[in-house]
Structure formats: C-alpha cells, structure tokens
Amino acid sequence: MSKVRIAIAGAGLIGRRHIELVQASPSCTLAAIIDPMPVPADYLAALGVAQYPDLLACFAAEKPDGVILATPNALHVEQTLQCIDAGIAALIEKPVAHSVDEGKRLLAIADAANARLLVGHHRAHSPILAKARELVREGVLGDLVAVQGSALFYKPDDYFDAAAWRREEGGGPILINMIHEIGNLRSLCGEIVAVQAMQSNAARGFPVEDTVCIGLRFENGALGSFMLCDSAGSARSWEQTSQENASYPSYDDEDCYVICGKGGSLSVPTMRLKYYAQPEDRSWWKPFQSATAQVVRQDPLERQLEHFCNVIRGTEEPLVTVRDGLRNLIITEAIAEAARSGSIVQIDPT
Structure with a gap:
C-alpha cells in the first residue's frame, strides 16, 4: 500500500512532534510545512519539503492527502473548512474550535460534506x-x-x-487541561449530562483558577468526582501515571481514575481490578478477588497517526469525530460556567 502524503500546518512544539511521527511512520510521508513564520532554513532543508505561508497556497501548489492542523485554536475552524472545500482529510488538534458556536458551525458543514475529519484527542x-x-x-x-x-x-x-495570558481567565486548568479528562471519562463511563464545580485561586493568587472540585452526572445514572489542580505537589495525573510520554517522570504506584460498579472496581492506569467472585453474594463483609489487567503501552500519538492514515484511505471511521470534540468542549465550558456560578449546569445535548 502506497504511503499517504501529509502536510503539517503549524511548526511549533506540537507541530514538530507530528513531523517526527510522520517521518518515522511506515504509512505516510511528509508532504509540506505550512506556517506564516519562516522555519529555520537548516531545519527545512533537513526535512526536504517546501514551506507555504497558508493552506490555500499549499493546495494551489500541491494537494496532500491529509493535513494535521497544529495551529492556534482560533484558526482551527476556518482552516478545517478550507480542507473540506479542497476535499482533503484533516486531523484537528484539540480543541476542535475556539468556541461552542464555532464548533457547531463546523459540525453542520462537516456533516453535510461527509468530510474525513479526526479530532486530536490523542488519549483516545x-x-x-x-x-x-x-x-x-x-x-x-x-x-x-x-x-x-x-x-x-x-x-x-x-x-x-512565558505567557502572561495563562494567569488570566481562560488560561487555567479548566479550559487548558480538563478537556483531556472529559474525553477520557466519556469514553470510559458514558455521556455526561450535568456538572457542578467549585474553584479557588488561593494557591497562586492569580485571577485565574488553580484548583477545582468538579461533580459529574452521567447519563447512565453514575456519579463522578474530579479534583483538578495545577499547583499541587502530586503525581496523580495522566501524564505522571500512564508512562506514555517520556517527557514526564512517572510513578507506577499511582492512579488517576478509579471506576466503580456494583460488582467491582478498576484503577487506571495501574489496571488493578477488585471484584466479587460471586456477584450475587456481594457484601462489604466478603473479600474481593484481585487481578491486574495486562496492557502493552504504546505512544497514543503514534497510534493516532496510523489511524489518521486509515481515515484518509477510507478504511476506518474516525475514532474521535467533530461531534465528539464539540461535546468535550461543551462539557468543559459548562464546568467553567458551573465554577463561576455555583450552579448545576445541564449539558446541551448536541
């Protein structure tokens, strides 16, 4: 099977990581770099591809099979629409849009065009x-x-x-970090239908929140609690427990999720199971059976790229659709609203 040609829009930190992955992949090859800022000449020469200032200039000169949009959030919707107009598949880094309204606009157009779009919630x-x-x-x-x-x-x-806006409203962990967790929790526990939250900025004293306590109601009736903080000396985060990103130190004795059912519980990512051998006779007086589910760890970004190649070829449907990405954004913004208002916020069923 011939390799698909992928252009990377945005040559910043995450864009360069995508470039590395494309170069190492057996399924695709790098077609072009798209960035309005000049890329260092030696770096571009080593890549052996042309640089274009924008998507339209690239599409006029050469038409890649797919584009990875590793660009600022505010550009995601318009650039995705340009890809749709050109009939080119796109992988859109999260968030899918910079606002819920813009996300809804993109969803309507993408659905009408039956566009091949994958949203970059890579943990999926x-x-x-x-x-x-x-x-x-x-x-x-x-x-x-x-x-x-x-x-x-x-x-x-x-x-x-490095960026003063991170001290201001909108730059805190709710809108920057929580969207990843929402994607994880939805995939594990089902749709989230209501949220409530309390927030504090006491740890750093910035205008933006640094600590948030979140309540979640799932469509299936389950409830969830989530602690979010970017000022805690703790390893209980996905990055520091999953061992999927070597940039972070990791600790194999820590978990960041515990999922509980009537018959047992699963701790993630240690994958420790505790369950009743006879669910019909369950009781807190009864001992649990214990086991650890085995997992072969692999970089989710590598797996996402291979999946994107198959989406481009039409052999797989997107694992994370525009609708999924929009849902994650809606819930994240609902948490921010709940934290500001102190109210329970019902989730838009879009």
Whole structure:
C-alpha cells in the first residue's frame, strides 16, 4: 500500500512532534510545512519539503492527502473548512474550535460534506484506555455507579512567565487541561449530562483558577468526582501515571481514575481490578478477588497517526469525530460556567 502524503500546518512544539511521527511512520510521508513564520532554513532543508505561508497556497501548489492542523485554536475552524472545500482529510488538534458556536458551525458543514475529519484527542488512542473500556463494556465491574478522577500536578513558575495570558481567565486548568479528562471519562463511563464545580485561586493568587472540585452526572445514572489542580505537589495525573510520554517522570504506584460498579472496581492506569467472585453474594463483609489487567503501552500519538492514515484511505471511521470534540468542549465550558456560578449546569445535548 502506497504511503499517504501529509502536510503539517503549524511548526511549533506540537507541530514538530507530528513531523517526527510522520517521518518515522511506515504509512505516510511528509508532504509540506505550512506556517506564516519562516522555519529555520537548516531545519527545512533537513526535512526536504517546501514551506507555504497558508493552506490555500499549499493546495494551489500541491494537494496532500491529509493535513494535521497544529495551529492556534482560533484558526482551527476556518482552516478545517478550507480542507473540506479542497476535499482533503484533516486531523484537528484539540480543541476542535475556539468556541461552542464555532464548533457547531463546523459540525453542520462537516456533516453535510461527509468530510474525513479526526479530532486530536490523542488519549483516545491509548492502549490503557482501550483495555479499560473493554473491561467496562464486558461487564467485569457490573453496572457503573461511581468514578473518582484527578489531574493533580505542579506547573512551574516559568510556565506562567512565558505567557502572561495563562494567569488570566481562560488560561487555567479548566479550559487548558480538563478537556483531556472529559474525553477520557466519556469514553470510559458514558455521556455526561450535568456538572457542578467549585474553584479557588488561593494557591497562586492569580485571577485565574488553580484548583477545582468538579461533580459529574452521567447519563447512565453514575456519579463522578474530579479534583483538578495545577499547583499541587502530586503525581496523580495522566501524564505522571500512564508512562506514555517520556517527557514526564512517572510513578507506577499511582492512579488517576478509579471506576466503580456494583460488582467491582478498576484503577487506571495501574489496571488493578477488585471484584466479587460471586456477584450475587456481594457484601462489604466478603473479600474481593484481585487481578491486574495486562496492557502493552504504546505512544497514543503514534497510534493516532496510523489511524489518521486509515481515515484518509477510507478504511476506518474516525475514532474521535467533530461531534465528539464539540461535546468535550461543551462539557468543559459548562464546568467553567458551573465554577463561576455555583450552579448545576445541564449539558446541551448536541
């Protein structure tokens, strides 16, 4: 099977990671770089491809099979629409849009065009999550009743010094980090239909939140609690427990999710199971059976790229659709609203 040709829009940190992955992939080849800012000449020469200032200039000169949009959030919708108009598949880095209204506009156009679009919630491609979903769907835990989650980590001071907007409203962990967790929780536990939250900025004193306590109601009746903090000396975050990104130190004795059903519980990502051998005779007086589900870890970004190649070829449907990406954005913005208002926010069923 011939390799598909993929152009990368945005040559920043995540864009260069995508470039590395494309170059290493057996399924695709790098077609072009798209960025209005000049890429260093030696870097571009080493890549052996042309640079274009925008998508339209690229499409006029050469037509790749797919484009990865690793560009600022505000550009995602218009650039995706340009790809749709050109009949080119696109992988859109999260969030799918910079606002819910723009996301809805994109969804309507994409559906009408039957466009080949994949949203870059890369954790959805994690073998850990795939195994956890399998165990939940097989009924190992029984009917779900509760989930506890956390994303507790410490962002260094230079993270905020590098970009002053991170100290202001919209730059905190709700809108920057929580969208990843929403995608994970929806895939594991089902649709989220209502949220409530409390927030604090006491740890750093910035105008933006640094700590958030979140309540979740799932469509199946299960409830969830989630602690989110970017100022906590803790390893209970996906990055520090999953061992999927070597840039972060990891700790194999920590979990960031515990999913509980009537018949047992699963801790993720250690994949430790506790379950009743005889569910019909369950009781807190009865001992659990214990096991650890086995997972072969692999970089989700690598798996996402291979999946995107198959989406381009038409052999697979997108694992994370525009509708999924929009749903994650809607729920994340609902959490921000709930934290501001102190009210329970019902989720738009879009």
